[in-house]
Amino acid sequence: MYFHQITRLNYDNMKNTSLHSIILFFAFACAGCSETPENVAPTPGDKFSTEAGTSALEPNPEGEESSDERVWGVYAGKLGLYGQEVAMELIITGNKVSGSYFYARHQKALQLDGTYNEASQKLQVTESYKGKATGYMEFTLLKGELNGFWMKKAGSTEKEDFQASLLPVDEKDYRVVHSVYENKHEMSFYNAEDSEVEMVSDVLKVSQLGKGLFTFYYSVVGGTGHLGSLDGLGETQNGKSTFELDECELQFVFNSTTAEVHETGDCQAFRGARAYFEGSLNKIR
Known part of the structure; x- marks a missing residue:
C-alpha cells in the first residue's frame, strides 16, 4: 500500500513535470510568432x-x-x-x-x-x-x-x-493629362425692342488622373443668355464615362478629337432654364 502511494505520487510528479516542459517548449518556440518580419515593409x-x-x-x-x-x-x-x-x-x-x-x-x-x-x-x-x-x-x-x-x-x-x-x-498609374474642348455656336439675346445674335462658347475641361478617374469643368451658354456650369469627379468603367451627384447625371463620350456630353439626369440646380449640359465639343488642346 505504501509502495503504491509512492509510485502514484512519482507518476503524478513526472506527468506534471513533462506537461510543464511541453508548455515551456512551445512558449519559447512561438516567442516571435506575433512579431512583424523585419524584411516586410508597410505599403502606402x-x-x-x-x-x-x-x-x-x-x-x-x-x-x-x-x-x-x-x-x-x-x-x-x-x-x-x-x-x-x-x-x-x-x-x-x-x-x-x-x-x-x-x-x-x-x-x-x-x-x-x-x-x-x-x-x-x-x-x-x-x-x-x-x-x-x-x-x-x-x-x-x-x-x-x-x-x-x-x-x-x-x-x-x-x-x-x-x-x-x-x-x-x-x-505608378497616376498621370495627369489635361484636355480642353469647345463648342462655338450662335445665340440670340433679346431686349425690349429686338434681338441680337452673338457667337458664344461652351467649354469642357477634362483632367485624367489614372484608373479611369477624371475631374471636369463644364460651362454652357443657353437661350437668352441663360448660363450653366458644373465641375466634379467622373469615372470611366467598361468604356462608359459618367458623373453623378444626387439627381444630376452626365454621360461623356471621349475620342481623339471630340467629346460628347449628355445630361441623363436632372441638373437644373447647376444651370438656367434654357441652358443644357448637352452637345458635341471639339478638342482644342
Whole structure:
C-alpha cells in the first residue's frame, strides 16, 4: 500500500513535470510568432487606410522617433466658398510634405511644400505658382480624409473650407493629362425692342488622373443668355464615362478629337432654364 502511494505520487510528479516542459517548449518556440518580419515593409495603402476604425496615418506613441517612410496619395474634393473641384497629390516623408494640386476649372498645378505633425496628424503647407507664394493651407489627414482650410497667408482671419478624399489610384498609374474642348455656336439675346445674335462658347475641361478617374469643368451658354456650369469627379468603367451627384447625371463620350456630353439626369440646380449640359465639343488642346 505504501509502495503504491509512492509510485502514484512519482507518476503524478513526472506527468506534471513533462506537461510543464511541453508548455515551456512551445512558449519559447512561438516567442516571435506575433512579431512583424523585419524584411516586410508597410505599403502606402497601409498608411492611407480608409477602413472604419483605422487612421490614415497612425501617430507614433509619445517618445518614439518619427519614421522617414515615404507615403504617397492622391485626393479629390472641394475648396473655397463655391466648392470648386480640386485634385491633390501629397507626398509625406517623415515630417516633410510636398506635392501639388489643381482646380478642375483652371488646370494649373500649384506646388505644395510644408510639414506634417504625426502626433496631431496635421499638415501645414505653403502654396506657390511659378516660385511665388500664392496661399497657405492647413488640414488634418484622418481615415483617408483631408479636412481643413485655405487662406491667402498663414495667420489670415479669412479662411476657405477644404475637404478631399483619398482616391483608389496607385502612384505608378497616376498621370495627369489635361484636355480642353469647345463648342462655338450662335445665340440670340433679346431686349425690349429686338434681338441680337452673338457667337458664344461652351467649354469642357477634362483632367485624367489614372484608373479611369477624371475631374471636369463644364460651362454652357443657353437661350437668352441663360448660363450653366458644373465641375466634379467622373469615372470611366467598361468604356462608359459618367458623373453623378444626387439627381444630376452626365454621360461623356471621349475620342481623339471630340467629346460628347449628355445630361441623363436632372441638373437644373447647376444651370438656367434654357441652358443644357448637352452637345458635341471639339478638342482644342
